[in-house]
Amino acid sequence: xxxxxxxxxxxxxxxxxxxxxxxxxxxxxxxxxxxxxxxxxxxxxxxxxxxxxxxxxxxxxxxxxxxxxxxxxxxxxxxxxxxxxxxxxxxxxxxxxxxxxxxxxxxxxxxxxxxxxxxxxxxxxxxxxxxxxxxxxxxxxxxxxxxxxxxxxxxxxxxxxxxxxxxxxxxxxxxxxxxxxxxxxxxxxxxxxxxxxxxxxx
Amino acid sequence: xxxxxxxxxxxxxxxxxxxxxxxxxxxxxxxxxxxxxxxxxxxxxxxxxxxxxxxxxxxxxxxxxxxxxxxxxxxxxxxxxxxxxxxxxxxxxxxxxxxxxxxxxxxxxxxxxxxxxxxxxxxxxxxxxxxxxxxxxxxxxxxxxxxxxxxxxxxxxxxxxxxxxxxxxxxxxxxxxxxxxxxxxxxxxxxxxxxxxxxxxx
Amino acid sequence: xxxxxxxxxxxxxxxxxxxxxxxxxxxxxxxxxxxxxxxxxxxxxxxxxxxxxxxxxxxxxxxxxxxxxxxxxxxxxxxxxxxxxxxxxxxxxxxxxxxxxxxxxxxxxxxxxxxxxxxxxxxxxxxxxxxxxxxxxxxxxxxxxxxxxxxxxxxxxxxxxxxxxxxxxxxxxxxxxxxxxxxxxxxxxxxxxxxxxxxxxx
Amino acid sequence: xxxxxxxxxxxxxxxxxxxxxxxxxxxxxxxxxxxxxxxxxxxxxxxxxxxxxxxxxxxxxxxxxxxxxxxxxxxxxxxxxxxxxxxxxxxxxxxxxxxxxxxxxxxxxxxxxxxxxxxxxxxxxxxxxxxxxxxxxxxxxxxxxxxxxxxxxxxxxxxxxxxxxxxxxxxxxxxxxxxxxxxxxxxxxxxxxxxxxxxxxx
DNA sequence: TATGAATGAGGATTCATTCAT
DNA sequence: AATGAATGAATCCTCATTCAT
Numbered sequence: 001x002x003x004x005x006x007x008x009x010x011x012x013x014x015x016x017x018x019x020x021x022x023x024x025x026x027x028x029x030x031x032x033x034x035x036x037x038x039x040x041x042x043x044x045x046x047x048x049x050x051x052x053x054x055x056x057x058x059x060x061x062x063x064x065x066x067x068x069x070x071x072x073x074x075x076x077x078x079x080x081x082x083x084x085x086x087x088x089x090x091x092x093x094x095x096x097x098x099x100x101x102x103x104x105x106x107x108x109x110x111x112x113x114x115x116x117x118x119x120x121x122x123x124x125x126x127x128x129x130x131x132x133x134x135x136x137x138x139x140x141x142x143x144x145x146x147x148x149x150x151x152x153x154x155x156x157x158x159x160x161x162x163x164x165x166x167x168x169x170x171x172x173x174x175x176x177x178x179x180x181x182x183x184x185x186x187x188x189x190x191x192x193x194x195x196x197x198x199x200x201x202x
Numbered sequence: 203x204x205x206x207x208x209x210x211x212x213x214x215x216x217x218x219x220x221x222x223x224x225x226x227x228x229x230x231x232x233x234x235x236x237x238x239x240x241x242x243x244x245x246x247x248x249x250x251x252x253x254x255x256x257x258x259x260x261x262x263x264x265x266x267x268x269x270x271x272x273x274x275x276x277x278x279x280x281x282x283x284x285x286x287x288x289x290x291x292x293x294x295x296x297x298x299x300x301x302x303x304x305x306x307x308x309x310x311x312x313x314x315x316x317x318x319x320x321x322x323x324x325x326x327x328x329x330x331x332x333x334x335x336x337x338x339x340x341x342x343x344x345x346x347x348x349x350x351x352x353x354x355x356x357x358x359x360x361x362x363x364x365x366x367x368x369x370x371x372x373x374x375x376x377x378x379x380x381x382x383x384x385x386x387x388x389x390x391x392x393x394x395x396x397x398x399x400x401x402x403x404x
Numbered sequence: 405x406x407x408x409x410x411x412x413x414x415x416x417x418x419x420x421x422x423x424x425x426x427x428x429x430x431x432x433x434x435x436x437x438x439x440x441x442x443x444x445x446x447x448x449x450x451x452x453x454x455x456x457x458x459x460x461x462x463x464x465x466x467x468x469x470x471x472x473x474x475x476x477x478x479x480x481x482x483x484x485x486x487x488x489x490x491x492x493x494x495x496x497x498x499x500x501x502x503x504x505x506x507x508x509x510x511x512x513x514x515x516x517x518x519x520x521x522x523x524x525x526x527x528x529x530x531x532x533x534x535x536x537x538x539x540x541x542x543x544x545x546x547x548x549x550x551x552x553x554x555x556x557x558x559x560x561x562x563x564x565x566x567x568x569x570x571x572x573x574x575x576x577x578x579x580x581x582x583x584x585x586x587x588x589x590x591x592x593x594x595x596x597x598x599x600x601x602x603x604x605x606x
Numbered sequence: 607x608x609x610x611x612x613x614x615x616x617x618x619x620x621x622x623x624x625x626x627x628x629x630x631x632x633x634x635x636x637x638x639x640x641x642x643x644x645x646x647x648x649x650x651x652x653x654x655x656x657x658x659x660x661x662x663x664x665x666x667x668x669x670x671x672x673x674x675x676x677x678x679x680x681x682x683x684x685x686x687x688x689x690x691x692x693x694x695x696x697x698x699x700x701x702x703x704x705x706x707x708x709x710x711x712x713x714x715x716x717x718x719x720x721x722x723x724x725x726x727x728x729x730x731x732x733x734x735x736x737x738x739x740x741x742x743x744x745x746x747x748x749x750x751x752x753x754x755x756x757x758x759x760x761x762x763x764x765x766x767x768x769x770x771x772x773x774x775x776x777x778x779x780x781x782x783x784x785x786x787x788x789x790x791x792x793x794x795x796x797x798x799x800x801x802x803x804x805x806x807x808x
Numbered sequence: 809t810a811t812g813a814a815t816g817a818g819g820a821t822t823c824a825t826t827c828a829t
Numbered sequence: 830a831a832t833g834a835a836t837g838a839a840t841c842c843t844c845a846t847t848c849a850t
Contacts, residue, residue: 002448002833003828024318028230031819042836044822053820108314115307115378116226128380152399159392162384163373170372171365176317178330182364190361197354198400234845244811246608246848255845428722432634436824446832448827457824509721516714519782520630532784556803563796566788567777574776575769580721582734586768594765601758602804608812609849638841648815653842815847826836 011049014039015059023102027057027109061110064103065126071100082145083196086164089138090192093168094184104172135161142199151199164195213251216241217261225304229259229311263312266305267328273302284347285398288366291340292394295370296386306374337363344401353401366397415453418443419463427506431461431513465514468507469530475504486549487600490568493542494596497572498588508576539565546603555603568599617655620645621665629708633663633715667716670709671732677706688751689802692770695744696798699774700790710778741767748805757805770801 017039021030032053036043050056080088114124138161145151171191175184219241223232234255238245252258273294282290316326340363347353373393377386421443425434436457440447454460475496484492518528542565549555575595579588623645627636638659642649656662677698686694720730744767751757777797781790 002831003835005834026230026314026318028228032821033819043820044836044838045834047821048834048836105314105317108310108317111375111379112228112307112310112314115310115375116228155396156389156392159384159389160396162376163369163389163393166372166376167365167369168372169375170368170370173313173317173371173375174364174368177313182361187358187361187365190358191365194357194362194400195396196400198396198398202404233843246811246813246846247809249846250809250811430634430718430722432632435822440832448825448832448834449830451825452830452832509718512714512718512721515779515783516632516711516718519711519714519779520632559800560793560796563788563793564800566780567773567793567797570776570780571769571773572776573779574772574774577717577775577779578768578772581717586765591762591765591768594762595769598761598766598801598804600804602800602802606808608810609814611813637839649841650815650817650843651813654813654815659841811848811850813847813849815844817843817845819843820841822840823836823838826834827832828834829832 007049011059012063014041014046014049015056015063018056019060019063019106020102022057022060022109023105027053027106057110060106061124062126064107064110065130067100067103068107068127069130082141082148082150083200085141086138086196086199087192089141090164090168090188091185094172094188101176104176108173131165134165138164145199150201152201155199160195160199167191209251213261214265216243216248216251217258217265220258221262221265221308222304224259224262224311225307229308259312262308263326264328266309266312267332269302269305270309270329271332284343284350284352285402287343288340288398288401289394291343292366292370292390293387296374296390303378306378310371310375333367336367340366347401352403354403357401362401369393411453415463416467418445418450418453419460419467422460423464423467423510424506426461426464426513427509431510461514464510465528466530468511468514469534471504471507472511472531473534486545486552486554487604489545490542490600490603491596493545494568494572494592495589498576498592505580508580512577535569538569542568549603554605556605559603564599564603571595613655617665618669620647620652620655621662621669624662625666625669625712626708628663628666628715629711633712663716666712667730668732670713670716671736673706673709674713674733675736688747688754688756689806691747692744692802692805693798695747696770696774696794697791700778700794707782710782714779737771740771744770751805756807758807761805766805773797 014035018030018035021034021038024030025034032046033043035056036046039046046056050059110124110127135158139157142151142155142157142160146153146155146157171184171188175182216237220232220237223236223240226232234248235245237258238248241248248258252261312326312329337360341359344353344357344359344362348355348357348359373386373390377384418439422434422439425438425442428434436450437447439460440450443450450460454463514528514531539562543561546555546559546561546564550557550559550561575588575592579586620641624636624641627640627644630636631640638652639649641662642652645652652662656665716730716733741764745763748757748761748763748766752759752761752763777790777794781788
């Protein structure tokens with residue numbers, strides 16, 4: 001009887017090794033040999049777990065979205081008032097910190113790929129749903145603020161939610177290009193604070 | 203020196219052809235042959251104008267930043283009050299429209315490349331400067347608003363400028379992935395409006 | 405030694421599975437995995453019965469010649485006069501029918517392999533002997549016809565035997581390429597009949 | 607301006623080099639590198655002339671049929687009486703000699719490939735036509751013999767033509783497997799002579 | 809100057825074979 | 830004995846780059 005292996009686990013392990021490399025060098029520039037070496041296995045073994053190189057990217061992206069989702073669900077507790085909730089949610093998203101940097105870079109590459117094909121390929125769907133959910137959550141918070149009278153009644157909650165979420169990608173992108181240019185948390189705090197101020201009734 | 207101009211012009215032409223392809227397929231997946239064909243010249247001729255494939259990307263990125271810069275400088279006239287200036291600047295950046303979509307995709311790929319190397323390679327420097335300038339312009343507008351008393355005195359103008367500019371990339375990125383999900387201008391207007399509201403004294 | 409028989413039997417079973425695949429896809433294009441799957445066993449198990457992939461081909465060819473031989477010996481009964489014997493032998497060879505088509509294709513591939521190496525490798529020896537025997541049998545029939553005065557005295561029995569046997573491969577080959585082009589038995593009958601006519605004294 | 611090359615000629619040259627190797631080692635076992643080396647060019651250059659490895663086989667087979675056709679058309683002159691014509695045609699086919707041995711081996715491999723796919727792929731079509739023509743020519747000769755009263759009126763000219771042509775492949779196949787076993791021309795002469803005797807009226 | 813023919817380094821993928829269980 | 834996980838040698842093919850014309 002052959003060695004018993006948790007195929008799923010091993011797939012995930014390889015994907016993790018791949019993500020690191022994809023982040024460092026990009027998908028195209030990363031070779032199967034490098035992934036194998038990084039995963040501590042033989043080149044051929046990769047093909048026991050993945051059909052093609054693209055398949056690795058697919059698995060890797062699933063890994064990524066799983067992590068993103070987890071990071072979000074773990075950290076967010078919807079206590080407090082709408083203003084605080086927005087602030088908390090924003091900080092949470094942006095403070096995921098170093099461990100997600102790599103993830104974000106691959107995430108950006110995936111984004112790019114999907115931009116080009118102009119359709120949500122496999123994996124991107126997962127994210128599409130996640131993004132939709134987050135927009136909803138955020139819009140609801142704003143709506144609830146409007147209901148309590150804390151926020152302007154004329155605020156377009158969906159539009160604001162969409163843009164605010166998008167802005168997270170933007171600031172992260174700018175931050176990762178040159179992290180010495182500014183302090184991410186500080187800048188974000190100032191901005192989110194201003195965003196909330198814009199919402200609040202006076 | 204009758205050929206000098208020609209050479210420069212041809213470089214630009216080739217770069218333009220390249221940008222289109224880079225946007226469609228990505229840098230790695232675009233072949234020299236394709237660029238040559240698209241530019242209507244022979245494969246070997248490319249090397250009369252560019253040292254390497256990377257060199258084409260460099261020229262392409264210069265082309266891109268030239269266009270971005272032009273788009274910005276052309277449209278922006280610093281009339282009116284700070285609030286209106288912010289609004290105008292924002293709309294201008296975001297309303298560049300279809301012709302810049304391709305540019306943006308390549309711009310994103312360049313961003314990704316520089317994220318990975320963790321240093322501003324050649325071409326990126328140009329952008330670094332441009333970004334710095336824009337941050338400065340925006341921060342100054344906010345500062346001037348503070349001076350006139352229109353804006354909160356405690357507003358961190360640099361932080362807000364940094365984040366607002368970054369947010370443009372974010373929303374554009376989200377928009378280009380799925381342009382049917384929302385109306386870019388509408389969403390941006392609502393958000394910028396809120397941003398200004400957050401700044402204004404009450 | 406209870407396992408000995410099993411082992412032999414299993415070898416034969418695997419070889420049978422292999423022959424089917426070799427006929428369909430050719431030896432090179434058939435993978436060990438496919439043979440294993442087709443035989444209903446694990447890939448590794450193949451190597452309990454065969455040293456290498458070539459070894460399977462060897463066994464398969466033995467299987468093939470065993471079948472060919474059996475088909476011949478079963479059907480041939482040397483009754484009647486020389487003319488009838490030739491006719492019967494010919495028809496027997498050619499009427500083996502559908503079940504041997506697969507066999508013939510692999511047989512042809514084996515032939516090709518041995519043509520290339522310009523030596524009778526292992527398995528081919530068996531056939532070499534079989535071919536020799538058949539030539540002998542056929543030549544003897546002709547000789548006996550000459551002795552009884554039924555056949556021309558100047559007939560070169562060995563040459564005719566060699567060629568006639570070879571012609572069976574030729575017509576089978578043509579038939580298998582496009583079995584709709586002609587009726588094998590009908591064509592063969594006409595030809596063999598003419599062959600015998602050529603032999604008979606007038 | 608680049609080197610001017612007769613692409614067609616070079617394709618043929620490479621195909622010729624390939625045929626030699628295909629005959630020696632078989633298509634599957636012949637590597638692109640080997641073909642390139644044998645053709646005295648670089649591995650990559652092959653792909654300037656052929657899309658894939660299969661494409662080389664296709665070109666090679668065209669080369670082969672061109673040669674076969676030429677060999678036949680060059681040598682056959684329809685003089686003399688039907689008996690002599692048959693004799694001449696047969697000898698011609700079989701006496702093509704050494705230079706066609708290689709060709710024949712590849713021809714056999716092509717045959718095998720097409721047997722498997724059960725359809726005439728590209729190249730095989732050419733041969734199909736050639737075979738049809740030859741059957742026609744041969745059948746016509748027999749028919750003309752029947753008309754002059756030299757041959758039996760009841761001879762099935764088409765069947766005999768089909769089989770006789772097929773027999774050429776058979777005897778060649780046997781001869782090439784072990785050319786020391788018999789003298790091809792001698793054996794063929796005896797056989798063809800007998801074939802004609804079978805046809806002739808008595 | 810312009811070109812495309814030539815090239816080989818490089819990379820994805822396949823698969824026979826080994827071996828630990 | 831039976832198995833399939835692991836492996837790397839081997840191979841096809843791509844493509845940036847060079848260079849002769």
